Amino acid sequence: MSVSWRRFLAGLSMGLGLIGVPGSTVAERPPVSASANGEQADAGPGEVSLAPRGGYRSEVERAWFRGGADLGTRATRTRIRALELGMDNVEAAARALIAPGARGDSLGRAMLAVRLAPDLPMAHIALAGAHWEHGERRPALEAVVDGLLAIPRHLEATVWLASSLLVMFAVALVAGSLYFGASVGVAAFSHAAHDLGDLLSRSMPAFARTALLGSLLLLPLLAGEGVLGLVVALFALGFTYGSPRHRVALALSAVLVVIGMYPLARVAGTALSALDSDPLADAALSVVRGTETSEELERLVAAAPDDALAKHVLALKVRRLGLADAAHARYTVLHAENPRDPVVLTNLANLRFQRGDTAAATDLYERAAGLIDSPTLMFNLSQSYARSFRMEEFESAMQNAQRIGPEIVAELSRNGDPSFVADLAFPMDEIRGRLIKGARGSGFAEALRRPAAPGRLGQSWLATSLGFAAAAVLGLLVSGRWRHASRCARCGARICARCDGTVWNSEICDGCHRLFHRPETTDTALRMARLGELRDRESRLERVTLAASLLVPGVGGLLAKRPDLAFVSILFFAWAGVSLLWRDGVVPDPMAVGAAGPLAFLLMGGMALLGYLGVVGIAQLVRRSQ
Ligand SMILES: [Zn+2]
Ligand SMILES: [Zn+2]
Known part of the structure; x- marks a missing residue:
């Protein structure tokens, strides 16, 4: 269930090089141990060493550590090199720039971090914080919005947010619905206790009647059915004594308990385990992010002969190591296996373009352009037309590129290098698909259920549904048998x-x-x-009920004889509760979201609390008007 911390630690090694030195100097010492020196021949696929070359895991890392005297130059060079190698986000460097220990101008660093990793939400949030410190409120708020908008563009951030929200939603739904079902039963308790006592002896004292019914209701607990068993018993009581309105609300609460405990909990568990579900996809993601360890590489190499994802990501790795010939060999194999993969087409074309084989490159670019709309691809195509002096086609390709993505084209054209082409980023869908396919949510769903439903009632959705249905039918059957x-x-x-x-x-x-x-x-x-x-x-009671309505969820609605209001207020209260309880997320942030997560959860919790107060207020008005 834990998020992959290895990736985080591997990323940190790249960052530590920066934290250790003042912003004005270049880290001379490479971050990765240089013992595995990159003295290797550029042999065919499979034979080339994937060990760090000269101590750098990739040419992007090399650009970062040897990129220039000042931070700005380093960041610019790193960004260009990263774009060339299809790395849209240099996350390790961006994290290092905004790390708490980093020295120097926080605003400048945060801006560079956003430039290096525009899809990393925590970079935007760090920028927001820096703006705020400088008293710039508006840019700060804009950066917060940018940070929240970046979440869907970032795989780990998306998975983290989705899993936290789903778990919170499931827990709030189940806890709120169980509580509501129990509270309707509790409200009917004293009447039921009296009626039961009358059955035995009219002179039975009140405490004996309470004890009698109480022990009956506790039977399911003794039978090992847990909280769910107790709630089902109280649910039957609520169904017996409730009005039709109560019964509708109770039936809805039972449906929501079943949904929350089974399908929703399973979906939440799937999302929660996704980031750790498939070691191979996990390793592939590390390579894409540029933070892979040697074990992860070994895992990929071992799987590569039969695994398309491993094969593709290793080609990327070889390319990023700067081994052009080996990369060309690997991409040629990939292309033969997937002739219609636009990313493979484009990146193979780039390698041919850089070898000087412009005609072959142009042909591949054109084929890729028939498959996807990408500003980077159109830019590459325009470069190849320019080199072959096909100026009309150059113009039209360039215009096309600018139409699709003006910002990225401006960035790609900035260095004015006629031989510069940029790889397409690794298709994250391939990794996402593998992560979700490998994720299993049933274990989590079971773990979530066990504390509340350890017995037979909690064994399957059918058992739980039948339990509630039996309680409801029993309630309906006996309800008219005596005067309540x-x-x-x-x-x-x-x-x-x-x-x-x-x-x-x-x-x-x-x-x-x-x-x-x-x-x-x-x-x-x-x-x-x-x-x-x-x-x-009445005036004494008024004060007590106001306090009780505010402090005990559901009391206001039940006193107003509005079970619907009671249920809604309980759900609001439960949502506020879980968002405050898990304000840092259900699992640790995978170093991607930063303060955007807690901010979002606190905002949601605050809104739920307002909703709760609103419904309690409505219930209060309804009760007074009765
Ligand atoms: Zn009586
Ligand atoms: Zn009276």
């Missing part, structure tokens, strides 16, 4: 047709009925005294 005890709305006295003889109705006791509706039958002085008592009771 209730309480007087005016004085709170128990009303029971069996104990009291005749009763006026279930809402108001005989005494109150005479007092309010037939005043001629009562003594005036006594009547005034009694009315005064009731008024005192």
Whole structure:
């Protein structure tokens, strides 16, 4: 369930080179041990060593560590080299720039970090923080928005956010629905206890009746059915004593419990385990990010003969090591196997273009252009036309490129190098697909269920559904068999047709009925005294119910005889609770989202809290108008 920390640690080694030195000097010492020296021949595929060359894992790393005297130059050179090698985001360097220990101008560093890794949400958030420190409120807010918008563009950030949200949603839904089902039962408890006592003996004291019903309700707990068993028992009680409105809300809560405990928990578990689900996809992702370890490379090499993803990512690795001939050999094999893969077509074309085989490169670019719309590809095509002096086609390809992605084309043209072409980024869909395919959510769903539903009721969605359905049917069947005890709305006295003889109705006791509706039958002085008592009771109760409605979720709605409001307020409360509880996410941020995550969760929690207060307020108004 933990996020891949190896990738983070591997990235840090690239970053430490920066943290250790002031921003104005170049780190002379390479970050990776140079013992595995890159003295190797550019042999055919499979024979070339993937060990760091001269201590650098890639030409991008080399550009970063030897890129120039000042940070700005280094970042520019690194960015160009990275674009050339299809690395859209130099995350390790960007993280190093915004690391807490980094010295120097925080704003300048954060801006460079965003330039190096525009899809890394935490870079934008760091920029927002730096703007804020400088008192620049508007740019700070814009950077926060940019950071949130970057989340969908970043695989690890997306998976992290989605898994946290899904887990929180599942937990809030299940906890809120179970709590609601229980609370309707609890509200009916004292009446049910009284009625049950009447069945045995009318003179049974109240505490004995409570103990009797209480022990009956605890039976499922003793039978090992856990909280779910207790809730199902209370659910039956709520169904027996509730109005049709209560029953509809209860049925909905049961449906939501089943959805939350089974399909939703499984989806959440799948998302949660995705980043660690497939060691090979994990290693491929590390290579794409430029943070791979030697073990990850070994894993890929071992799998490569039969694994398309490993084969593709190793070609990328060889290319990034700067081994042009070996990369050409590998991309040629990839192209033979996948003749219609636009990324392979373009990157093979780049290698041919750099070898001087412009005609072959142009042909491959044109074929790729028939498959995808990419500003980078159109830029490359325009470069190849320019080299062959096909100026009209150059113009039109360049215009096309600028139309699709003006910003990226401006960046690619900046150094004005006629031999510069840029690789297409590795298709993340291939990695994403593998991660999701390999992820298994059922283990997590089971772990999530076990504390609340350890018994037979929690074994499958069918068992849980049948449990609730049986409770509902039982409630409906027995509900009309006896006259239910209730309480007087005016004085709170128990009303029971069996104990009291005749009763006026279930809402108001005989005494109150005479007092309010037939005043001629009562003594005036006594009547005034009694009315005064009731008024005192009412104002006392008013204060207590307001406090209880705010502090105990659902009380406000149930007192207003609006179970729907009670349920909604409970769900709001549960959502606020989980977003505060997990404000840093359910699992640690994979060094991608930064403060954007907690910010988003706190905002959601705050909004849920407002929603809760709003519904409690509505329930209060409804109760007073009754
Ligand atoms: Zn009364
Ligand atoms: Zn009774």
